[in-house]
Amino acid sequence: MIRLKNIEKVYRTATVETLAINRINLDIARGEFLSIMGPSGCGKSTLLNIMGLLDEPSKGDIKIDDQDIRSFSDKKLANFRNEKLGFIFQSYHLINDLQVLDNVELPLLYRNSSAKERKALATEALEKVGLSNRLKHFPTQLSGGQRQRVAIARAIVGRPQIILADEPTGNLDSAMGNEIMEILINLNKNEGTTIVMVTHDESMAHKTHRLVRLFDGSQVQ
Amino acid sequence: MYKHLFKLIWNKRKQNILFLSEILISFLVVFAVFSYLTYYYKNYIKPLGFDYDRVWAVSYNSDQLSKNADSLNIFYTNLNKALKAMPEIEAISFSSSNYPYSSSFMSTGLTQGGKKFNQISDFNVGSDYQKVWNIKLIDGRWFSPEDLISKNKEIIINETFSKEMFGTAKTAGKLIGDFDDKRKFKIIGVVNDFKANGDFVPANNLMFSRLDTTNLKWASTLLIRVRETAGASFESKLYKFMATMMRSAVEIQHVDEMRDARNKETIIPMLLFIIVAGFLIINVALGLFGVLWYNINKRKGEIGLRRAIGASGISVSTQMVLESLILATISVLIGCFFAVQFPLLNVFDVASGVYLIAILLSVLFIYTLVIACSLYPGRQAAAIHPAIALHED
Numbered sequence: 001m002i003r004l005k006n007i008e009k010v011y012r013t014a015t016v017e018t019l020a021i022n023r024i025n026l027d028i029a030r031g032e033f034l035s036i037m038g039p040s041g042c043g044k045s046t047l048l049n050i051m052g053l054l055d056e057p058s059k060g061d062i063k064i065d066d067q068d069i070r071s072f073s074d075k076k077l078a079n080f081r082n083e084k085l086g087f088i089f090q091s092y093h094l095i096n097d098l099q100v101l102d103n104v105e106l107p108l109l110y111r112n113s114s115a116k117e118r119k120a121l122a123t124e125a126l127e128k129v130g131l132s133n134r135l136k137h138f139p140t141q142l143s144g145g146q147r148q149r150v151a152i153a154r155a156i157v158g159r160p161q162i163i164l165a166d167e168p169t170g171n172l173d174s175a176m177g178n179e180i181m182e183i184l185i186n187l188n189k190n191e192g193t194t195i196v197m198v199t200h201d202e203s204m205a206h207k208t209h210r211l212v213r214l215f216d217g218s219q220v221q
Numbered sequence: 222m223y224k225h226l227f228k229l230i231w232n233k234r235k236q237n238i239l240f241l242s243e244i245l246i247s248f249l250v251v252f253a254v255f256s257y258l259t260y261y262y263k264n265y266i267k268p269l270g271f272d273y274d275r276v277w278a279v280s281y282n283s284d285q286l287s288k289n290a291d292s293l294n295i296f297y298t299n300l301n302k303a304l305k306a307m308p309e310i311e312a313i314s315f316s317s318s319n320y321p322y323s324s325s326f327m328s329t330g331l332t333q334g335g336k337k338f339n340q341i342s343d344f345n346v347g348s349d350y351q352k353v354w355n356i357k358l359i360d361g362r363w364f365s366p367e368d369l370i371s372k373n374k375e376i377i378i379n380e381t382f383s384k385e386m387f388g389t390a391k392t393a394g395k396l397i398g399d400f401d402d403k404r405k406f407k408i409i410g411v412v413n414d415f416k417a418n419g420d421f422v423p424a425n426n427l428m429f430s431r432l433d434t435t436n437l438k439w440a441s442t443l444l445i446r447v448r449e450t451a452g453a454s455f456e457s458k459l460y461k462f463m464a465t466m467m468r469s470a471v472e473i474q475h476v477d478e479m480r481d482a483r484n485k486e487t488i489i490p491m492l493l494f495i496i497v498a499g500f501l502i503i504n505v506a507l508g509l510f511g512v513l514w515y516n517i518n519k520r521k522g523e524i525g526l527r528r529a530i531g532a533s534g535i536s537v538s539t540q541m542v543l544e545s546l547i548l549a550t551i552s553v554l555i556g557c558f559f560a561v562q563f564p565l566l567n568v569f570d571v572a573s574g575v576y577l578i579a580i581l582l583s584v585l586f587i588y589t590l591v592i593a594c595s596l597y598p599g600r601q602a603a604a605i606h607p608a609i610a611l612h613e614d
Contacts, residue, residue, distance in 0.1 A: 045612065054529055055608040075533040082531025089611060093526045097232040102225070109225055110531035154530070 001162065001194045002028040002051055007060035009046050009217075020046045021057070022217040030161070033188040033195045035205040038214035044198040045166055047214065051196060052164045053081055065161065082110050086155030086193075090167035092147045094139040100126065100150050101135040107158040125153040129183055145176035152183055156193070163187065165197040169204055181207055226544055230551075240512050240545075241552050244587060247505040248556035251586050254498045255579035256563070260571055261421040261491060270379070270415035270424060271321065272355035275311075275451070276476040278320060279443040279459070285468040290434045297437060300466055304443075307459075309451035314347035315432055315440040321354070321417040322479035323442075329428070331406070332399040333386050341382065342417065342427040345436060350429065353446045361393025361410030364431045373407040374430060382426035383411045419483040421491075506594055513545060513598040517605075524602050525610025538599035545595035546588065553584055 009021035020043045028034050036044050049055035050062065053069060062069060065084060072080060086107075087093075094103050104122040113121070126132050129149040139147055148168060155163050165184065169177030181204055187193045197208060205211050213220045230237060287293050297315065304313050318325040319342065330339040350356070351363045359380060368375045373396060383392040396405040406428070414424035432440055443463070447455070456473055463471040517524070524537055532540070560580050564573035 046608075049608040052529065054611070055606075075535070078528070078531050078533035078536070081529065087526075087529050093522055093611060095229075095523055095526070097229055102228060105225075106527070107530040109222060110536065115224065158531075 001030040001032070001065060002026070002196070003061075003063040004047075004051070005061040005063075007047070007050060007057045007062065009043070009050065009055070010058045020217050021050070023060075024214075024219050026212065026219070028194060028196060030194055031188070031192045032210065033185070033208040034197070034210045034212060035208040036196065036198045036212045036214060037200070037202070037205050040200075042214040043217040044214055048164050048166050048196065048198050051162075052085055052087060053077055078110070082107055082158060084161050086158065086160040086163040088148070088151050088155050088163065088165040088168045090170040092139070092144075092151045092171075094147055094150055094154075096139050098138075099135065100131065100137050100139070100142070103139065103150055104153045104157050106154060111158065121157050122153070125157040126150070128156065129153045143176075144172050145179060148172060148176070148180050149183065152180070152187075156187060156191075159191075160193070162194045162196070165195065167198055167200065169199065169201060177201070177204065222540075223543075223547075226540065226547055230544060230547055237548055240509070240548050241555075243505050243508050243512070244549050244552035244591070245556050247502060247590065248553055248583055248587050249559065250498055250501055252556065252560045252579055252583040254495060255582040255586070256571070256576055257491065257494060259575045259578045259582070261487065263572075263575060264416070264421050264423050267416065267424065268413060269420065270356065270413040273321065273476045273480055275447050275449065276353060277445045277447060277456075277459075278323065278474045278476055278479070279445060279463055279471055280318070280441060280474070281443070281463060281467040281471045282469040283438065283441055283467070288438070290437065293437050294434050297440070303462075303466075304445070307455075309448050309455045311446040311448050312349050312352035313443060313445045314350040314353045315437070316347065316350065316442045316444050317343075317345035317432070317439055318441045319344060319417075320442055320444055321415075322419065322476060322483045324483070331397065333397045335399070336386075338382070338385070338426060340425060342425055344417075344427060344429045345432045345439060346429050347432050347440075350444070353444045356412050356415070358410050358412055360391060361408065363410055364429075368409070368431060369433060371407065372403060373405055375409045376406045377410040377412055377429040378408055379412055379414050379424065379427045381414050381424065382428070383408075385426065419480070419487055421484065421487040502590070506590055509545075509591065509594040510598065513541070513595050514601075517541065517598050517602045520602075521605055521610040524605050525607040528605070528607035529611065534603035537605075538596075538603035541599035541602045542592065542595045545591050549587055549591040553587055556583070556587075 004024055004026040007021055007024040008019070011018045011020055024047060036047060038044050046055065050057050067080075069077065069080060095106070101119070101122050104125055105118045108118040108121060123132065123135065126135060129152050131146060131149050131153065134142065134146065139150065142150065148171075152168075163184070168184070169180050172180060184195055184197070185207060188195050195208075197204075199205050286296060301313060304310055317327060319327045327343045328340050329343045330337065330341060332338070348364050348366075351358075360383070361377070363377065364375060378392070386392070386397065387395065392408050392411050395408050396402070397408060398405045412429075415427055416422060416424045417427070445459075460471060460473055527537060527540075557580060560576065560583070562568070564576040
């Protein structure tokens with residue numbers, strides 16, 4: 001599903017060159033639930049951003065769903081992200097000025113879906129995460145766990161094949177974290193969604209199919 | 222997408238008040254400027270109604286002249302003959318002091334068919350006044366010596382005045398004024414509208430009446446159309462001749478210079494107004510630019526998220542420009558509500574068309590300003606790197 005070959009990422013300033021990712025090779029199969037662990041600054045989020053096509057590798061090849069995305073134009077890349085990928089962030093990244101339902105509908109706005117279709121799909125996604133009674137609430141009226149569930153609903157509303165989660169439980173207490181983890185496991189099990197999750201939490205990582213450890217930009221496990 | 226943007230704008234209405242107010246104020250200022258400019262432009266493009274080139278105005282003091290009407294008449298007849306004999310003079314006419322660009326006004330009023338007409342400019346003129354100014358008649362005739370024996374006072378009016386009284390019907394020969402028959406005025410001719418107060422000032426209703434022996438004592442100006450050959454030496458000769466004849470100091474003014482001076486009375490305040498409004502608009506433009514720039518920096522996380530979930534760079538910049546245009550539309554609609562009151566309530570007695578053109582120009586100007594101010598911030602928003610934006614937030 002995702003194939004990374006000799007991926008390197010170097011950040012350059014006028015005087016300093018920082019190697020964030022060093023020759024990573026990784027194959028992630030369709031329907032796999034993979035977690036990435038490592039200390040802060042080891043390149044986990046950078047790697048996830050490269051897989052999510054939000055950042056470009058300095059070297060190496062990346063293929064998603066057997067497509068070489070390095071030749072894609074900005075518009076084609078945006079469409080690809082919209083159709084194939086869903087994102088979950090540690091800090092939720094909800095738009096506070098929009099109601100829950102509107103936040104969840106966002107990815108569908110870039111697909112020319114009708115308003116009726118958008119509303120139906122967003123309501124369905126919110127039902128899946130147990131928030132069908134919070135459609136008209138604003139994010140600021142929700143708890144952290146509820147916000148993350150809204151973010152999950154937004155990630156799955158477009159029925160992507162891959163979900164990339166960057167520390168989805170990082171801002172939550174353990175009970176809330178477990179709830180979120182349950183939702184992700186169910187998504188992977190029931191819908192066959194491929195999930196790549198960056199986490200600091202060993203217990204969460206052990207609930208996934210495979211664990212990849214990074215240290216100073218290199219894969220150590 | 223529009224519904225989504227409306228929802229976003231509505232939910233952020235408090236944050237958008239500054240932007241909305243700036244656009245509304247700019248719209249009203251621009252509307253005032255365009256109303257002003259349209260009004261003057263519409264007046265400017267209307268024909269002048271006379272030819273001022275090579276016309277000199279000789280003002281004199283008639284106190285030293287005979288008070289006897291017959292003696293005065295003989296004096297003016299002789300003066301007229303002596304001047305006409307000068308080869309540099311093409312035509313001459315005596316006039317009351319309110320000739321074009323003179324800053325002197327004489328007006329009268331009358332009631333015709335129950336309708337009151339006030340502020341009618343009243344020009345007392347000599348028989349060759351038409352030749353001096355090259356005034357074109359569109360109906361009837363100019364004054365002739367036979368008019369002196371007419372029982373009604375003959376007048377010549379302008380086209381607009383004629384239309385206001387009788388519509389498109391022929392006016393020459395009609396008696397006007399709700400007086401008894403003897404006191405009615407007889408219209409003997411109609412001339413083109415006559416912009417006597419400057420190129421930018423509208424032609425108002427006017428009537429020419431003839432200077433005759435009864436009112437010759439009021440004549441205080443001699444208008445002379447000179448030939449092209451007339452220069453400074455002739456002016457000096459004319460000055461000496463007139464001063465000797467009038468037994469007092471005289472003043473010779475060139476009407477083209479008087480016209481320039483009158484036009485400056487309109488142009489200078491107009492330029493000052495445009496400069497002040499221009500500075501205000503520049504400030505507003507910088508303000509808009511700043512507000513949009515600030516909004517984009519504040520919304521980096523949202524922009525990063527939109528890029529992550531499927532927005533291309535172009536759709537992000539389009540969204541930023543569209544949001545500005547929607548906000549501008551709200552302000553423009555409020556502004557139009559106020560602006561439309563001017564033609565509806567006939568404020569300042571200006572034609573509705575002037576205000577409608579000004580509204581249209583203001584709307585176009587505001588949209589151009591908003592697009593110009595939002596394009597660059599929109600492009601900057603599109604250039605935001607999603608990974609960095611999401612990480613920073």
